[in-house]
Amino acid sequence: MTAQEAGGQASAGAMGLEELLALPATVNVTTAARTLGISRDKAYALIRSESFPVRTLMLGSTIRVPTAELWKLLGVERQPRGGGENVNDGSDV
Secondary structure: OOOOOOOOOOOOOOOOOOHOOOOOOOHHHHHHHHHHHOOOHHHHHHHOOOOOOOOEEEEEEEEEEEHHHHHHOOOOOOOHHHOOOOOOOOOOO
């Protein structure tokens, strides 16, 4: 069941797993709110009250949210790409 089906007020709809995994290293508050299925206004209210469930980064007047922390909160694990068998770490040089 999505947040919308449960009666939530998610901004621009709930985010699917594929979209969640494609996010950059940090996201803005609106995108972070979508990942959590809450409104942008609720996210800012939680940040102001220091109750937002993950760390936020204040960069001047800009607030960014680390995507990895959102993944952890949501129990999402990113799978490594390509299996890593052919990774050259320089140890055989």
